[in-house]
Amino acid sequence: DAGVTQSPTHLIKTRGQHVTLRCSPISGHKSVSWYQQVLGQGPQFIFQYYEKEERGRGNFPDRFSARQFPNYSSELNVNALLLGDSALYLCASSLAGYTYEQYFGPGTRLTVT
């Protein structure tokens, strides 16, 4: 079975622009979570979606939004990009909620200039 896939792999954007990151979970997994990992730090939780509903939100501004589609894939949107949004964005899927192990994708490296 294919693992979690994310696209694009790398992305360079200019301050103020908007970005959409995409994630496809492992087949059969209904939960998708998004994390931001700044260089040298651990991942920070952004969102969790389960069965197309938001189940959790981390301490991120409203510029960050996400959604989950009927096929359980997900998009993370970030508006009005700031230099500080430069990071590795990780998507993880799991069978249900957090009590299960998370399967991570390779990430999208976003650079904001």
Added chain:
Amino acid sequence: SQQGEEDPQALSIQEGENATMNCSYKTSINNLQWYRQNSGRGLVHLILIRSNEREKHSGRLRVTLDTSKKSSSLLITASRAADTASYFCATINAGNMLTFGGGTRLMVKP
């Protein structure tokens, strides 16, 4: 903010030696998980230990959990160069959020 804090932040050992990493957390948890990350890419789940468990083994990995001290340790025995990576603990709290620590960067020299 990060719930868990790993100690040490960096560890360098020779191949064949054991590596021990510690994690402390602040609030009560449902379970604690350890993950490995190679070269800033995706994380790989290593082991999950529930709050009512005290020790768990998986191959060369041994994890302990002390809920009274709010701490966990990860022991990698007979380390190999391929174990070089960053290791993170992550906790699940009552709010069902997965919160990671800052990680331990392990280097195993051949």
